[in-house]
Amino acid sequence: MKELIVEEGTERLDKYLSNVLDISRSKVQNLIKQDKVKVNGKTEKESFKVSNGDRIEVDDDLDFSIDVEPENLKLDIVYEDPYLMIVNKESGMVVHPAPGNYNHTLVNAVLYHLGKGKTKNMRPGIVHRIDKDTSGLMVVAKTNDALEKLSLMIKNKEIERKYLAIVDGIIGPASGTIDAPIGRDPKNREKMCVTSENSRNAITHFKVLKRFKSNTLVLCKLDTGRTHQIRVHMAYIGHPITNDPLYENKNASSFGQMLHSYSIDFVHPITQKHLHFDVEPPKEFQEYLQKLENNL
Numbered sequence: 001m002k003e004l005i006v007e008e009g010t011e012r013l014d015k016y017l018s019n020v021l022d023i024s025r026s027k028v029q030n031l032i033k034q035d036k037v038k039v040n041g042k043t044e045k046e047s048f049k050v051s052n053g054d055r056i057e058v059d060d061d062l063d064f065s066i067d068v069e070p071e072n073l074k075l076d077i078v079y080e081d082p083y084l085m086i087v088n089k090e091s092g093m094v095v096h097p098a099p100g101n102y103n104h105t106l107v108n109a110v111l112y113h114l115g116k117g118k119t120k121n122m123r124p125g126i127v128h129r130i131d132k133d134t135s136g137l138m139v140v141a142k143t144n145d146a147l148e149k150l151s152l153m154i155k156n157k158e159i160e161r162k163y164l165a166i167v168d169g170i171i172g173p174a175s176g177t178i179d180a181p182i183g184r185d186p187k188n189r190e191k192m193c194v195t196s197e198n199s200r201n202a203i204t205h206f207k208v209l210k211r212f213k214s215n216t217l218v219l220c221k222l223d224t225g226r227t228h229q230i231r232v233h234m235a236y237i238g239h240p241i242t243n244d245p246l247y248e249n250k251n252a253s254s255f256g257q258m259l260h261s262y263s264i265d266f267v268h269p270i271t272q273k274h275l276h277f278d279v280e281p282p283k284e285f286q287e288y289l290q291k292l293e294n295n296l
Helices: 013-021 025-033 106-113 144-155 229-236 283-294
Strands: 002-005 037-039 055-058 077-080 084-089 135-141 160-168 175-179 182-184 192-194 203-211 215-222 259-267 274-278
Touching: 002 013, 013 025, 013 037, 013 055, 025 037, 077 274, 084 106, 106 135, 135 144, 160 229, 160 283, 175 229, 182 229, 192 229, 203 229, 215 229, 215 283
Parallel strands: 135 259
Antiparallel strands: 002 055, 037 055, 077 084, 084 135, 160 215, 160 259, 175 203, 182 192, 203 215, 259 274
């Protein structure tokens, strides 16, 4: 339970709480609908205007009692054993269910593939995630023991992940490191940004693979795994991911950002076998590259 005293307010209740608690407005609205928000001891609508001195109590244990159903969806599995599998996620597929999007996710497909029934766990086996419109390799744990060990390996930087990206503009240096903390963008809650406020450290290494007339193909390696990290960092240095609908500020096509989880390399946490896999980008990515090649 959180208790807040409004020090400066004429905003809607949902907007005020979203800003103060640093959570999405949709989650705040769900909290209000579940009567987990009280203003001066009373429940109020999300459109209620808060005033100076209002006392707001928030029970932020939001009940997501939704059954996640197995679904027979296409999965491109590049490796599988009794403990884990490595999946080549297609662009456009959401990784795990969330409010407003409980179906057609990677989790739904994994549940079906493993022959499991419905669950209330929104992230069964998910060790790390990639954005909806980012394609490529992901590790999925099949046992709790593997999940714990793989999660610790991610934390300890023992799983190397490399991404291919087409960015806007010509990058001059052959390589570089972007070390800049990332947090929620206060002006647009759908976005992240480089900021010193409520942020976490983030490090991205990049290497130029090829320069075109107005774009650059780069290979990126992550030391950390922050939300939208490569997208935010490349935009921060003036070279946003091409066709990124959120950070490029142009009219992006429906395919989404030209960002692909290209390779993954680690020692299997159970068998101790060295695993390394590369997968080529999807055809939209390759077609765009070919178009750039043709314009040289």
